[in-house]
Amino acid sequence: MVETAMLRRTASCLVLIIPLLTACKQAAIEGEHAPAPSASASAGHEKPKPGGAAHAKAKAEPEEHGPSAEKKSFLVPFAWEADHENAFALSRSFFRDMLSDNEIFMRANGAGHFKPFLDKQKPRATVVACSDSRVQSTALDATPENDLFTIRNIGNQFSNAEGSVTYGVHHLKTPVLLILGHTGCGAVKAAMKDHSKESEPLKKELDSLTFERPKGSVDDNQVWRDAVLANVHTQVKDATSKFAHEVEQGELMVVGAVYDFRNDLGQGSGRVAIVNVNGNTDPTKVSAFARAVRMGEAPKKPDALPKTSRVALNVLRAPQ
Ligand SMILES: [Zn+2]
Numbered sequence: 001m002v003e004t005a006m007l008r009r010t011a012s013c014l015v016l017i018i019p020l021l022t023a024c025k026q027a028a029i030e031g032e033h034a035p036a037p038s039a040s041a042s043a044g045h046e047k048p049k050p051g052g053a054a055h056a057k058a059k060a061e062p063e064e065h066g067p068s069a070e071k072k073s074f075l076v077p078f079a080w081e082a083d084h085e086n087a088f089a090l091s092r093s094f095f096r097d098m099l100s101d102n103e104i105f106m107r108a109n110g111a112g113h114f115k116p117f118l119d120k121q122k123p124r125a126t127v128v129a130c131s132d133s134r135v136q137s138t139a140l141d142a143t144p145e146n147d148l149f150t151i152r153n154i155g156n157q158f159s160n161a162e163g164s165v166t167y168g169v170h171h172l173k174t175p176v177l178l179i180l181g182h183t184g185c186g187a188v189k190a191a192m193k194d195h196s197k198e199s200e201p202l203k204k205e206l207d208s209l210t211f212e213r214p215k216g217s218v219d220d221n222q223v224w225r226d227a228v229l230a231n232v233h234t235q236v237k238d239a240t241s242k243f244a245h246e247v248e249q250g251e252l253m254v255v256g257a258v259y260d261f262r263n264d265l266g267q268g269s270g271r272v273a274i275v276n277v278n279g280n281t282d283p284t285k286v287s288a289f290a291r292a293v294r295m296g297e298a299p300k301k302p303d304a305l306p307k308t309s310r311v312a313l314n315v316l317r318a319p320q
Contacts, residue, residue: 117146125149125176126168128235130156135182135259140272149174155187155209156180158235162242169243169252177239179256180272181232183264188227210234225264229275232256236276247278254278 084090127150129135137144144150149168151161156179158165168174181188190198191209198206211234214226236256246252256276263269275281277289 121146121149121172123147123149123168123172123174125178126165126172126174127151127178127180128153128156128158128161128165128239129180130154130182130185130187132182132185132187134184134261135180139259139261139270140180140257154205155185155191155231156182156235157205157208158239158242159208160205165239166242169246173251175252177243177252177254179232179235179239179254179276180259181228181235181256182259183225183228183262185224185228185231188231189224192223192227221264228258228264232258233276233281237279240279 084093123146125148127137127148129137129150129152131152131154137148137150141148149172151164151168153160158179165177169177187206187209188211191206191211192213195203195206209231211227211230214223214230233256236254240247240254243252243254247254254276255274255278257272257274258265260267260271260273261269263271265271265273267273274286274290277286280286280289
């Protein structure tokens with residue numbers, strides 16, 4: 001009986017130890033010369049705190065392994081970082097950065113920063129963007145707070161987000177609805193391929209990307225680029241149809257744009273290229289629109305719009 005119990009204990013020890021051996025070894029080597037551990041890693045140097053799988057392991061080991069256990073209880077938290085692609089290491093690094101960045105953000109801004117929009121938001125644009133991590137609002141708005149009401153999903157889809165978009169247009173009364181696609185969009189690419197083996201929720205979202213598939217293009221990159229554009233046009237068309245009244249009344253402008261961090265459109269890496277205004281895709285008209293919005297001081301109220309912009313807005317009403 002005693003032998004059986006010992007065997008069980010040994011087996012359970014091995015289960016705990018084996019996955020950590022390689023990592024611990026590396027951590028032990030690095031531990032000799034490594035710089036001071038970060039705040040959260042240092043916590044592992046102290047008494048293990050109750051709760052959490054890692055702490056449970058760290059706590060369990062001294063009881064099982066005698067004199068060397070103290071060293072192991074120090075090393076276990078570092079084992080997360082022996083492999084930087086390890087999920088624990090990535091998670092910890094993310095949250096460490098998150099807390100640190102947030103601290104810097106708070107100190108940089110202070111309460112006064114938030115005062116103007118404590119009780120109410122007043123964004124100028126409702127934005128439907130792709131969830132892609134390479135697409136962030138800072139590429140198009142240096143001060144997105146209280147300015148962009150953003151909805152994100154894979155493939156920057158209007159139909160999947162109609163409720164949220166409607167809130168932005170009808171309740172927040174943003175004068176702009178921006179559909180923001182991007183080059184290199186994985187969702188657009190996946191929608192064009194067989195995705196029948198994907199999970200139901202994902203398949204459903206890819207199936208709703210119904211843009212017209214590009215034909216006759218010479219290479220895959222061109223097909224991909226054209227598909228991104230086609231998707232933006234389809235989303236703008238759907239949104240313009242849904243908010244036809246607001247567009248016709250001049251209360252809303254539905255604009256399609258492509259964030260081109262790959263320079264697939266040849267206008268420079270990182271360019272946000274406007275490609276559709278209220279359903280107009282004629283490059284001459286769209287260029288005229290882009291030129292017009294750059295003219296003069298940035299107007300805060302519609303009454304302050306320069307004459308040229310008024311002309312541009314009239315020209316760019318939704319096609320009948
Ligand atoms: Zn995308």
